[in-house]
Amino acid sequence: MSGTSRSSGHIRTSADQSKARTLFGIGSGNAMEWFDWGVYTTFTPFFASQFFHGDDPVSDVLKTLVVFAVGFLARPFGGALFGWIADKMGRKLSMSLCVALSAGGSLLIGISPNYATIGVGASLILVLARLAQGLAHGGELPSAQTYIAETAPKERRGLWSSLIYFSGTIGQLAGTLLAAVLSTMVTAESMNAYGWRIPFIIGGVFGLYALFMRLRMHETEAFVEEAIHDDPTGNEDEDHLHTKKGAIWRTVREHPKLLFQVIGMTVGATVLYYVWAISAPAYAINVIKVPPAQALWAGVGAQIVFLAVVPLFGALSDRIGRKPILLTAVVGLSILSFPLNAMLNQSAWSLFFAMSIALIFLAMSTSVGPAVYAEIFPTRIRAIGLAVPYSIAVALFGGTAPYLQTFFASQGITSAFTWYSIALGLITGFVVLTLPETKGIDLKDKSVGQHGRRKALREASS
Secondary structure (H helix, E strand, O other): OOHHHHHOOOOOEHHHOOHHHHHHHHHHHHHHHHHHHHHHHHHHHHHHHHHOOOOOHHHHHHHHHHHHHHHHHHHHHHHHHHHHHHHHOOHHHHHHHHHHHHHHHHHHHHHOOOHHHHOHHHHHHHHHHHHHHHHHHHHHHHHHHHHHHHHOOHHHHHHHHOHHHHHHHHHHHHHHHHHHHHHHHOOHHHHHHHHOHHHHHHHHHHHHHHHHHHHOOOEOHHHHHHHHHHOOOOOOOHHHOOOOOOHHHHHHHHOHHHHHHHHHHHHHHHHHHHHHHHOHHHHHHHHHOOOHHHHHHHHHHHHHHHHHHHHHHHHHHHHHOHHHHHHHHHHHHHHHHHHHHHHOOOOHHHHHHHHHHHHHHHHHHHHHHHHHHHHOOOHHHOOHHHHHHHHHHHHHHHOOHHHHHHHHHHOOOHHHHHHHHHHHHHHHHHHHHOOOOOOOOOOOOOOOOHHHOOHHHHHHHO
């Protein structure tokens, strides 16, 4: 039993559960949410006419993609809501609510009557389901990152935290492969009629299983200690833990620098990630005219390369530190942006090699990022301190990156977007230089986050 379990009597923590329960509970829920998020765009051409009624199928697709954007805009609000819940009532509760909401949204889409049956009600159901999934996705990443970082052994936190993008990428790949299998085995008419429902139902059912796994997990030791410190008599069991009223927002106001550091660390990394990990195949199909099937398989191959190296860089950061890995990632990929774009031609192999090189560098930042975000914040605001600025940066910069890239290409000024991504990458590199090295720190130590505290408060406490 851990020290927290002994000192608090009967409260068990994540330190008392098996590694397998922790890793699978986090990984399954995270993979399911990424799966749900990805299959929406993949299957949009098949189900757009089921929720909207227009004379032009393209118009139906565009309306469906607008609903996708609505879900994206909901993410900052989800980050604020579930980040607050994670820091106020526990990481486990927040993660469980996120996966439940996402699974519910997926099932709702999968079983919803179509426009021909209930008219505009079908469109409304789709909007509500995507809003729910957007809120859930905004809260999942900060809650899950915080949980796994606080549970991991401090000397292996980089490796454990790499699970976030490892599991998420598996979810993405599963959605892509399911689309390929269904497109091969099911006729176009059947896909439009019912085949599009299959991935949403699968995602919803697996999400309920992930919820079951998370409900069996225990709260992190760091949060339990914080809650007991705030109220030694009121926090008597795991299901009723909470931190002191008003303390979260006061602590946020005391650490404004940390919020801006999150934005700075995110802007460059998120643009480069969305360009190379998410939209590269679609860009190759629409702009460079790579055959669609070949482009998709090139993307799958590059994602497998990404999966292979993500844990390696997480483990490496536990040996040499977080900052060298992060700086190599953003500066290296910024330098290679023009050469990698120059590699692209109508051959799928050129796309595979360019994506693979880019994703190797992105694996450096995505493997280490979850650990660093947790290591710069004190326990009291570790989830919400990340959630709000991170969600805003991703929505404003990551969400618009594919559109801007395609727009500049259509205007014949592809280099403008490349310079834009380089500038943001260098901003991220500069912000990384302002961070302390956090490898192996004790997340419960009172010194965590002090570099981001207001100067007057630092001087007063010292």
